[in-house]
Structures are given as C-alpha cells and as structure tokens.
Amino acid sequence: MSTYEPDDLRPVDLSDDGPPILPDQTSDDTDVGWGDWRRSDDDARLLEERPPHWG
Numbered sequence: 001m002s003t004y005e006p007d008d009l010r011p012v013d014l015s016d017d018g019p020p021i022l023p024d025q026t027s028d029d030t031d032v033g034w035g036d037w038r039r040s041d042d043d044a045r046l047l048e049e050r051p052p053h054w055g
Helices: 043-048
Strands: none
Touching: none
16 A cells, blocks of 8 residues: 655646746846946957056
C-alpha cells in the first residue's frame, strides 16, 4: 500500500507559453529609467570623462 501526498497528485504545467515570470531587466534599471538619455556613441563621452591618472 503506497501513500500519496497532496502535491504528488497535483498537475504541473512545464510549458514555456506566456510571458516570463520575471523580466531580465526592469525599466527603472536602465539609463532612461534614471532620467539619462542614451547616446548612440558613448565612447567619446567616456574618453572625455576619463580620469587623468588613467593616462
């Protein structure tokens, strides 16, 4: 005679249909979410703001 727990009989849907449970990145975790606007070429700005000791 075997005994079953209630969770043993519960069906579990493992299909990937539908939206993700949690997004990879939230909108407030982006530059735009912090009020910054992304430039298409950020390399020039980063080079301008490079500290002098990085020479």
